Each structure stands twice: as structure tokens, then as C-alpha cells.
Amino acid sequence: GENVEQHPSTLSVQEGDSAVIKCTYSDSASNYFPWYKQELGKRPQLIIDIRSNVGEKKDQRIAVTLNKTAKHFSLHITETQPEDSAVYFCASIRTDKLIFGTGTRLQVFP
Amino acid sequence: NAGVTQTPKFQVLKTGQSMTLQCAQDMNHNSMYWYRQDPGMGLRLIYYSASEGTTDKGEVPNGYNVSRLNKREFSLRLESAAPSQTSVYFCASTPDPGHTYEQYFGPGTRLTVT
Numbered sequence: 516g517e518n519v520e521q522h523p524s525t526l527s528v529q530e531g532d533s534a535v536i537k538c539t540y541s542d543s544a545s546n547y548f549p550w551y552k553q554e555l556g557k558r559p560q561l562i563i564d565i566r567s568n569v570g571e572k573k574d575q576r577i578a579v580t581l582n583k584t585a586k587h588f589s590l591h592i593t594e595t596q597p598e599d600s601a602v603y604f605c606a607s608i609r610t611d612k613l614i615f616g617t618g619t620r621l622q623v624f625p
Numbered sequence: 626n627a628g629v630t631q632t633p634k635f636q637v638l639k640t641g642q643s644m645t646l647q648c649a650q651d652m653n654h655n656s657m658y659w660y661r662q663d664p665g666m667g668l669r670l671i672y673y674s675a676s677e678g679t680t681d682k683g684e685v686p687n688g689y690n691v692s693r694l695n696k697r698e699f700s701l702r703l704e705s706a707a708p709s710q711t712s713v714y715f716c717a718s719t720p721d722p723g724h725t726y727e728q729y730f731g732p733g734t735r736l737t738v739t
Contacts, residue, residue, distance in 0.1 A: 521667075
């Protein structure tokens with residue numbers, strides 16, 4: 516079955532620096548790759564997603580890149596702010612079901 | 626719109642007790658899902674319902690049952706709770722997986738089994 520690996524499990528950055536989180540997937544038929552942000556004690560919320568026919572997508576300070584050949588995709592956050600501190604989950608689709616990575620805890624220090 | 630709602634928010638059970646977690650959405654979504662979230666394990670799919678009247682197993686269905694009561698409601702039942710079922714449970718819904726896969730999550734139920 517589909518497997519999604521996510522790295523790193525924790526990431527600490529200084530405010531203003533960039534953060535990059537990487538995921539790899541196993542099912543070459545996967546065609547949708549979302550990223551969810553979960554603040555402490557809250558529900559996961561979609562922050563950006565990308566479909567397999569696109570290599571990169573940006574939304575203000577966040578961007579996602581996809582390399583279908585290598586079966587990996589990454590989340591890039593630029594000019595990080597303390598409110599970016601949260602757990603981030605990547606996911607991919609397998610037969611209409613999302614398979615989630617194990618999460619990355621991002622801490623942004625002022 | 627309330628979105629996706631879940632009850633209860635917190636629950637403590639003794640081993641062997643049963644309970645039902647309730648989930649409802651008012652967005653007219655077709656598909657609904659139950660996940661459990663454990664530290665370091667991400668979100669794991671327990672059961673899902675692609676449409677009213679259908680349910681299917683996810684990655685970790687053992688020890689659980691579900692009911693898609695109508696389009697709005699999808700409940701999760703623990704027949705005989707075990708300490709291994711201590712977790713945070715999230716319900717989610719998707720409008721139409723054929724067109725968008727974005728999942729809308731409920732606030733979660735924190736369950737402790739002693």
C-alpha cells in the first residue's frame with residue numbers, strides 16, 4: 516500500500532529564516548499532495564496542495580514543489596514568523612483516501 | 626455553518642466499556658472519515674464512508690465499528706474499549722473526492738481508556 520515518509524520530525528528555526536519539510540511517497544499513481552497545519556490543541560487545516568500535473572505552487576510565504584520522477588514533494592516556508600509554529604503534515608492520495616506522513620513539529624524562535 | 630462538529634470533546638472510559646463518538650457536518654459533503662492521532666504516528670484512517678449507505682475499512686479498523694446514519698452523520702463505536710485506543714479522534718468530510726480532496730476536520734475527541 517501507499518506509504519508516506521516525512522522528514523524531519525522536528526525543526527527549529529530563527530524568525531525570518533526559511534523552513535523546508537520533505538515527504539516521499541511510494542505509489543506512482545498518487546496525484547494529489549496536500550499539506551496540513553495543526554496548531555497545538557486544534558484541528559488540522561489545509562494550507563496548500565498540489566496536483567501531479569503541476570511542479571510548483573505558491574501562496575504568499577508558502578510554496579510546495581513536486582518531483583514526480585523521484586516521488587517526493589516539499590513544503591517551503593519563507594520569512595518564518597512565530598505564528599508558523601505548529602505541526603505540519605504532508606499527505607498523498609490512494610484510492611480517494613489520504614495517507615498522512617507522521618508530521619513535523621516546527622518551532623520558530625523570535 | 627457549523628462545519629464539522631464532534632461530541633464529546635473529552636471522554637474517560639474504563640477498559641471494557643463501550644461508547645459512541647458522534648460526528649455531523651452541515652456542508653452537504655458526500656464523504657466522511659474517522660482518524661485517530663497518536664504522538665509520532667500522524668493521522669491514521671480508521672473507517673471512511675464514500676457516500677450515504679456505504680462504509681469501508683481504513684488502515685486501523687480493529688476494535689471499531691461505524692454507522693453512516695444519513696448524509697450528515699457518521700458515528701464511531703468502540704464496543705469494548707482498550708488502553709491502546711487512548712488517542713485523539715478526528716472526524717473529517719470531503720465534498721466530492723472526484724473533484725476535490727480537501728478534508729475539513731472536526732475539533733477532535735480526546736479519549737482516555739484506563
